[in-house]
Amino acid sequence: EAGVTQFPSHSVIEKGQTVTLRCDPISGHDNLYWYRRVMGKEIKFLLHFVKESKQDESGMPNNRFLAERTGGTYSTLKVQPAELEDSGVYFCASSHRSSPSGNTIYFGEGSWLTVV
Amino acid sequence: SQQGEEDPQALSIQEGENATMNCSYKTSINNLQWYRQNSGRGLVHLILIRSNEREKHSGRLRVTLDTSKKSSSLLITASRAADTASYFCASRDYGQNFVFGPGTRLSVLP
Numbered sequence: 001e002a003g004v005t006q007f008p009s010h011s012v013i014e015k016g017q018t019v020t021l022r023c024d025p026i027s028g029h030d031n032l033y034w035y036r037r038v039m040g041k042e043i044k045f046l047l048h049f050v051k052e053s054k055q056d057e058s059g060m061p062n063n064r065f066l067a068e069r070t071g072g073t074y075s076t077l078k079v080q081p082a083e084l085e086d087s088g089v090y091f092c093a094s095s096h097r098s099s100p101s102g103n104t105i106y107f108g109e110g111s112w113l114t115v116v
Numbered sequence: 117s118q119q120g121e122e123d124p125q126a127l128s129i130q131e132g133e134n135a136t137m138n139c140s141y142k143t144s145i146n147n148l149q150w151y152r153q154n155s156g157r158g159l160v161h162l163i164l165i166r167s168n169e170r171e172k173h174s175g176r177l178r179v180t181l182d183t184s185k186k187s188s189s190l191l192i193t194a195s196r197a198a199d200t201a202s203y204f205c206a207s208r209d210y211g212q213n214f215v216f217g218p219g220t221r222l223s224v225l226p
């Protein structure tokens with residue numbers, strides 16, 4: 001069974017440009033999460049999808065970030081326009097539908113973003 | 117202090133020694149999970165301990181949970197150079213919240 005996959009694995013963009021990160025969760029997982037770790041700090045929650053619906057987006061830092069999950073399968077996280085402080089690693093994770101607070105969530109390898 | 121805070125933040129030991137990392141959290145939890153991140157790689161799930169459990173083992177890993185003190189510890193026995201990584205605890209409440217601490221950077225010297 002394939003794990004959570006993320007693309008691109010690494011991206012270097014200039015300040016002001018746009019970047020779109022993609023996440024493919026484990027097949028059959030309705031819960032999809034985005035987290036990020038900025039500048040070696042703690043890993044912070046961004047948002048949570050249940051299927052195609054945003055269950056909790058309280059961690060989204062500002063309106064430069066837009067996450068979508070059309071059709072309830074893969075998800076994209078767009079940063080537009082990117083700022084220097086957005087540099088870091090963006091993790092996607094997924095878990096099974098039943099008892100989301102009790103199940104293990106599985107993380108992807110992360111998308112490493114550098115804004116210069 | 118932040119929820120899911122690890123202690124120490126950095127730890128260096130010799131190969132073969134045991135490594136102990138501690139984690140504290142603030143709110144009531146459903147479970148607590150430990151993850152490892154090797155440099156430049158993703159998060160790898162190590163072990164999950166539920167709020168009604170006090171100790172759990174997985175290979176060379178031993179996790180304890182003290183809900184009265186809102187703390188957990190991860191013990192790695194007989195450490196190897198390959199255990200060098202950052203270790204994170206993540207507390208999961210009864211909602212959807214899953215909070216990571218800043219992590220402990222473990223260096224195992226050969």
